[in-house]
Amino acid sequence: MKIILLGPPGAGKGTIAKALMQHDGSVQISTGDILREAIAAGTELGKQVEAVMAAGDLVTDELIMEIMEQRLQQEDCKQGYLLDGFPRTIPQAEALKALLAKLGEKLDCALELDIPRDVIIDRLTTRRTCTNCGEIYNVKTKPPTVEGVCDVCGSQIVQRDDETEEAIENRLQVYNQLTAPLVAFYRDEGLLVSVPGSDIDSVMEAIRNRI
Ligand code: ADP
Ligand code: ADP
Ligand code: ZN
Numbered sequence: 001m002k003i004i005l006l007g008p009p010g011a012g013k014g015t016i017a018k019a020l021m022q023h024d025g026s027v028q029i030s031t032g033d034i035l036r037e038a039i040a041a042g043t044e045l046g047k048q049v050e051a052v053m054a055a056g057d058l059v060t061d062e063l064i065m066e067i068m069e070q071r072l073q074q075e076d077c078k079q080g081y082l083l084d085g086f087p088r089t090i091p092q093a094e095a096l097k098a099l100l101a102k103l104g105e106k107l108d109c110a111l112e113l114d115i116p117r118d119v120i121i122d123r124l125t126t127r128r129t130c131t132n133c134g135e136i137y138n139v140k141t142k143p144p145t146v147e148g149v150c151d152v153c154g155s156q157i158v159q160r161d162d163e164t165e166e167a168i169e170n171r172l173q174v175y176n177q178l179t180a181p182l183v184a185f186y187r188d189e190g191l192l193v194s195v196p197g198s199d200i201d202s203v204m205e206a207i208r209n210r211i
Helices: 013-024 031-041 044-055 061-071 075-079 090-103 117-126 165-179 181-188 200-210
Strands: 002-006 027-030 081-084 109-114 127-130 136-138 192-196
Touching: 002 013, 002 181, 013 027, 013 081, 013 109, 013 136, 013 200, 027 031, 027 075, 031 044, 031 061, 031 081, 044 061, 044 165, 061 090, 090 181, 109 181, 117 127, 117 165, 165 181, 181 192, 192 200
Parallel strands: 002 081, 002 109, 027 081, 109 192
Antiparallel strands: 127 136
């Protein structure tokens, strides 16, 4: 399947993408993970985006489209993909539409995870992420077996640099201003499916029913 996961930071996009991936062999493509990997590896791209990301602002549409144009043409995308954190602006959505038309591909849907704001803030402040494989944990709802150690790969689990109170506040504002309009965009495209993102089982159930 080819799905866009829509929803504010902390809505559960990455968690759902990882669950769906095990379901049918589609790959998760997280622009946030790609950028964090570039920062960790100290590449030119990483140096370019580090400060912007730490502040919770968006990387430029041009840079993101350059990354995604390459990524979506890799071999593993043939089985399907789950776009997590992309597109994030109307120009990115328009550019994606043009790119898919060029590649002769169609999206199955844009899945919106609908979550109340207080739940989002709670999830973001308690999220922890593996520095190596990107596995997502939560202090309250999904702690690792051994504190600070990834169950999957044994690497260190940390709180992200953009998970300070200030950066979280900014990211939510950026979402409301630049990303929330995508809901109407995909509704107009006839691709929008909205589900309450309250618990993973009901999200999975809704996906199975509708796709
Ligand atoms: P979250 O899962 O909390 O929504 P992400 O990991 O998707 O966060 O993104 C982290 C940061 O990476 C964003 O705040 C932004 O700086 C950058 N980023 C990720 N995807 C995009 C994108 N499609 N366009 C612009 N910036 C992006
Ligand atoms: P996003 O990719 O949308 O930013 P994540 O998948 O990283 O969101 O989830 C944010 C935090 O909320 C993580 O700590 C994750 O473990 C937790 N989480 C995700 N989905 C749920 C859920 N349905 N119920 C409770 N906690 C959740
Ligand atoms: Zn790991």
